[in-house]
Amino acid sequence: MIPPSFRKMPRWSRDGTAWLDELPELIRSSCERWRLTVSGTAVHGSNALVVPVTRADxxxxLRLTPxxxxxxxxxxxxxxxxxxxxxxxxxxxxxAMLxxxxxxGTSLHTVPTDEAMHILGSTMRRLAIPAPPGVITDVPSTAAAVARRMATMEQEWRHLGRPFPESRLREALEIGARLSQGARPELAVNGDLHSAQVLRATREDWLVVDPVLMRGEIDxxxxxxxxxxxxxxxxxxRIVRHFDIVVTAAETDRDRSRDWVVFRTADFWLWGLTAxxxxxPQRCARLLATF
Structure with missing residues (x-):
């Protein structure tokens, strides 16, 4: 039931296999608890195992995560x-989560890019709801995430051999100073949204898996x-065209969204090289050159 490829994920060499070794018993006890029958082959990413199950209703x-x-x-x-x-x-x-x-196997990667960008933008807007008082106050904010990254970006840029022009670093830091102010109304934000995280469904056409709850600006x-x-x-x-599709569907301010693209691309470029x-990083170079 545990795919050999899951056992080969890098995290187990770092974290040990104690949890992995307990998985068969965890699956068995979860099926007993919720009266489930395994009905298909397990699939996985780098950190979680997903097992198809069925019951009377x-x-x-089952999603199983350390x-x-x-x-x-x-x-x-x-x-x-x-x-x-x-x-x-x-x-x-x-x-275990039920x-x-x-x-x-039917993520947004299976549809044309134009359609995927529209769905992603619409999803960003749909998830952007205000939280009831007290529910979201302890959730990380987009402004704080930017401020935290700004504190180390220049040092990383120098350590990595100045991978892009200093003028773009300065621009990213200037933009970050604006984005970190957090002056915009705070809404719920999915901090990990891309085509692979949106799957076809029955209840609705498309639904997000593995959302990361943040608060702040939805772009x-x-x-x-x-x-x-x-x-x-x-x-x-074509890059600008798809950017415009997302912005239109998400109903965000185009200039502000462009700022988010520049800052986050510079941020991810540095992170990717470090990792x-x-x-x-090559994709980030193309994206940053466009904006």
């Missing part, structure tokens, strides 16, 4: 949106919607 999936702050935050995010544009959380216990069944992650599909945008004109990535 329908089809679901304990930690990320897992707690994901449960909080799903509870906050409560199925509004996101996969519905049916129940949770220990390291979720509504979406269609695996915080707009750059990621572009750079994850940048290989399908062969020219600067040893190769393709993503």
């Amino acid at each position: 329908g089809d679901f999936v 304990p930690g702050p990320d897992a707690v935050a994901q449960v909080a995010a799903l509870r906050f949106w409560n199925g509004r544009g996101t996969v519905h959380l049916v129940d949770t216990h220990r390291d 979720l509504e069944r979406l269609t695996p 915080y992650d707009l750059a990621r919607t572009l750079w994850t599909r940048l290989d399908e945008m062969p020219s600067p004109a 040893g990535l190769t393709d993503d």
Whole structure:
């Protein structure tokens, strides 16, 4: 039941395999608790295992994630949106979440880029709801995330051999100073939104999986919607066209959204080089050159 490829994920060499070794028992006890029957082959990403299951009232999936702050935050995010544009959380216990069944292998990567950008922008707007008082106050803000990155960006840029012109670094830091003020109304924000995180569904056409709840400006992650599909945008004109599709669908201010793209692209470029990535920094170079 545990795919060998999941056991080969890099995190287990770093974190140890104790949780991984307990997975079969966790699946068994979760199925007993919720009266489930395994009904398909498990799939996984780098950190979570997803097992198709069924019971008398329908089809679901078990999502199993190692304990930690990320897992707690994901449960909080799903509870906050409560199925509004996101996969519905049916129940949770220990390291297992019982979720509504979406269609695996049918993410937005399977649709043309124009359509995907429109859906992503519309999803950004739909998730941008004000939180009831007290519910979201402890959630990280986009302004604080920018301020935190600004504190280290120049040092990283120098350490990495000045990978892009200093003028673009200065521009990113000037933009960051504006974005970190947090003067805009604070709304719920998904801090990890891109084509691979949106799957076909039955209850609605498309639903978000693995949302990251933040508060602040909803175009915080707009750059990621572009750079994850940048290989399908062969020219600067096509990049701008797809940027405009997202902005129009999300109903955001074009200049402010452009600022978010510039800052987050410079940020991710540096992070990607630090992490040893190769393709993503090249995509960031193309994206930053366009704006």
